[in-house]
Amino acid sequence: MSGEMISVRLEINNPRVRGEIENILSSTAGFHLQASDSSEACDLLILEIGEDLKQEFQLIRSLQSTGAAKAIFLTSPRLEPNVLIEALRAGAKEFFSQPIKGEEVRNALLKFKEGRMEIPSKTEKKKRGKIIHLMGSKGGVGVTTLAVNLAASLAQLDPSQSVALVDMNLAFGEIPIFLDIKSSFDWAELVKNASRVDSTFLKSILFKHPSRVSVLPSPAGLDGEVQATPEIIRKLLGVMQETFDFTVIDGGQSIDDLSLKILQMADQVMLVAILNLPCLTNIKRLLWTFQRMGFPAKEKVKIIVNRYQKNSMISLKEAEQSINHEIFRQIPNDFHTTMAAINQGKILSQVDGHSEIQKGIRDLAVSLLQRGRPEKEKTGFWSKIAR
Numbered sequence: 360m361s362g363e364m365i366s367v368r369l370e371i372n373n374p375r376v377r378g379e380i381e382n383i384l385s386s387t388a389g390f391h392l393q394a395s396d397s398s399e400a401c402d403l404l405i406l407e408i409g410e411d412l413k414q415e416f417q418l419i420r421s422l423q424s425t426g427a428a429k430a431i432f433l434t435s436p437r438l439e440p441n442v443l444i445e446a447l448r449a450g451a452k453e454f455f456s457q458p459i460k461g462e463e464v465r466n467a468l469l470k471f472k473e474g475r476m477e478i479p480s481k482t483e484k485k486k487r488g489k490i491i492h493l494m495g496s497k498g499g500v501g502v503t504t505l506a507v508n509l510a511a512s513l514a515q516l517d518p519s520q521s522v523a524l525v526d527m528n529l530a531f532g533e534i535p536i537f538l539d540i541k542s543s544f545d546w547a548e549l550v551k552n553a554s555r556v557d558s559t560f561l562k563s564i565l566f567k568h569p570s571r572v573s574v575l576p577s578p579a580g581l582d583g584e585v586q587a588t589p590e591i592i593r594k595l596l597g598v599m600q601e602t603f604d605f606t607v608i609d610g611g612q613s614i615d616d617l618s619l620k621i622l623q624m625a626d627q628v629m630l631v632a633i634l635n636l637p638c639l640t641n642i643k644r645l646l647w648t649f650q651r652m653g654f655p656a657k658e659k660v661k662i663i664v665n666r667y668q669k670n671s672m673i674s675l676k677e678a679e680q681s682i683n684h685e686i687f688r689q690i691p692n693d694f695h696t697t698m699a700a701i702n703q704g705k706i707l708s709q710v711d712g713h714s715e716i717q718k719g720i721r722d723l724a725v726s727l728l729q730r731g732r733p734e735k736e737k738t739g740f741w742s743k744i745a746r
């Protein structure tokens with residue numbers, strides 16, 4: 360018999376019920392009836408109960424736990440609620456009352472077959488989440504502010520998406536201050552446990568912020584033990600991609616061997632600048648460096664102007680001309696709301712969800728959520744929230 364066939368065993372005393380189910384099985388593609396004296400495990404056992412329920416439910420449990428039957432359908436002439444409840448508790452997938460209804464049995468078999476066909480594709484297909492790397496063109500331009508609130512906006516806008524936030528400022532990371540995190544597992548401990556890092560481990564150790572963002576902060580102080588290597592970064596980000604739909608990285612402004620690894624793996628690099636000459640000069644240098652290195656590709660690099668003011672001495676157009684790259688988004692200047700958020704350890708939406716700065720960051724999050732969605736979805740719900 361082909362390995363694709365679902366093996367079924369019948370343990371049914373009533374000859375009429377047994378005959379009817381045999382007929383249905385033989386006329387439904389994909390099922391193979393096991394011989395009654397077979398000792399092999401089966402994919403599906405259809406079992407008649409009703410004589411000694413206690414013993415029968417005990418049997419069902421042990422058949423499932425030993426793997427002798429991967430799934431069980433029950434049938435019984437008794438239709439008392441307690442029988443149904445017990446059947447459910449014992450892990451039966453379906454219950455057919457008697458006399459059986461052919462249509463009901465056939466539909467249950469087809470549903471079972473469909474479910475089995477879906478399982479391999481679900482488990483085989485690993486998640487490949489997006490890595491969003493935020494980098495400053497200078498110190499103090501707002502990378503942490505944007506990373507924290509972009510991660511929170513992603514999580515809040517779409518509850519189906521899992522989001523992580525990683526602080527790559529290993530020496531002076533400020534995410535614990537921004538999110539009022541008193542103590543949690545941090546980078547130092549992750550480096551010490553690098554060999555154990557997998558999806559389950561990561562999910563269990565990251566700090567769960569109420570916004571639904573899972574956070575990996577940097578250590579509160581340095582003891583010389585944090586020696587992350589590009590290999591550790593590669594492994595960590597690989598596991599992050601399998602675990603989260605979005606991994607937002609507060610990358611500070613350094614270019615070292617660790618950030619190069621992130622730049623190599625990132626799906627999108629957001630270069631944060633403010634509209635002044637030193638920042639624009641640095642952006643030009645960074646873009647030139649990326650071009651020389653061959654990564655990240657130009658289309659992955661998005662320039663974000665932070666602290667934008669309409670009466671700025673340098674216009675957006677002039678800035679674009681000077682760096683020869685499009686400015687993707689501008690986030691308005693709002694010192695009051697950002698400071699209130701930092702001082703209270705809150706995200707911007709908690710301080711003022713209607714502020715222009717929060718709207719700007721939310722707009723950035725929408726642009727990320729829209730990418731990769733089918734065109735028809737972009738015109739529906741997502742287009743409505745994209746301002």
Ligand SMILES: Nc1ncnc2c1ncn2[C@@H]1O[C@H](COP(=O)(O)OP(=O)(O)OP(=O)(O)O)[C@@H](O)[C@H]1O
Nearest residue numbers: 498499500501502503504666691692693694697698
């Ligand atoms: N859009 C904004 N409008 C006004 N102030 C802002 C804005 N974004 C950030 N700030 C303020 O700028 C200061 C620096 O912000 P932040 O710490 O996020 O920058 P950073 O790039 O992470 O700095 P560092 O290089 O020290 O890590 C903070 O006081 C913050 O409140």
Ligand SMILES: [Mg+2]
Nearest residue numbers: 502503533611
């Ligand atoms: Mg910072």
